[in-house]
Amino acid sequence: MTPRRGSLTLTGVVKRPGKAAPSLLVVVTSVGTEEQALDIAQRLVEGQLVACVNILPGVRSVFRWKGKVQHESEFLLMAKTLKENFERVRQVIKELNAYELPEILGFPASHADEAFAAWVAASSTGIENPSDDEDEPGEATID
Numbered sequence: 579m580t581p582r583r584g585s586l587t588l589t590g591v592v593k594r595p596g597k598a599a600p601s602l603l604v605v606v607t608s609v610g611t612e613e614q615a616l617d618i619a620q621r622l623v624e625g626q627l628v629a630c631v632n633i634l635p636g637v638r639s640v641f642r643w644k645g646k647v648q649h650e651s652e653f654l655l656m657a658k659t660l661k662e663n664f665e666r667v668r669q670v671i672k673e674l675n676a677y678e679l680p681e682i683l684g685f686p687a688s689h690a691d692e693a694f695a696a697w698v699a700a701s702s703t704g705i706e707n708p709s710d711d712e713d714e715p716g717e718a719t720i721d
Contacts, residue, residue: 600699601661602687607671607680608637608652615653618674627667628659629701659702661686666704 605628609615612635619631634654641648659667664684671682690698 599690599692600695602690602695602698603659603661603664604685604687605655605657605659605664605667605671606683606685607655607657607675608639608677609655609675609680610650610652610677612653614674614676615655618655618671619657621670621674622657622659622667625666625670625706626701626703627663627670628657629698630658632656658687658698660699663702663704 607618609618612633615633619633622628622631632655634656637652637654639648639650639652641650657667661684668682671680687695
């Protein structure tokens with residue numbers, strides 16, 4: 579079987595007997611602009627606080643704020659990380675999100691593909707890796 583173009587090469591990412599699966603978390607937030615969404619995603623991934631961030635444009639939100647019902651178009655961010663990274667992820671979101679009261683929710687991902695969970699764990703160490711710039715776009719190897 580030939581890997582798809584741009585697919586990840588996963589070596590050494592096999593669940594070891596007796597080793598507990600990582601505690602994955604999906605962190606959700608919303609922002610008002612694409613620029614904010616990209617800034618937050620970039621900072622979280624570069625800092626290796628999260629493995630990846632999905633940015634969903636065109637989200638319509640209806641909410642009550644300061645006594646009035648509001649209708650806004652937003653960008654929804656879904657970041658995949660480890661449970662122990664939540665506080666640091668929350669801090670980055672609060673720093674970069676322009677909302678007075680940003681939505682920051684963490685949902686446990688109790689069911690995940692083992693290889694994907696291992697990749698999230700390996701990519702969410704919280705330690706920036708300056709050698710990341712050496713990878714070709716769409717190519718990464720986890721050793």
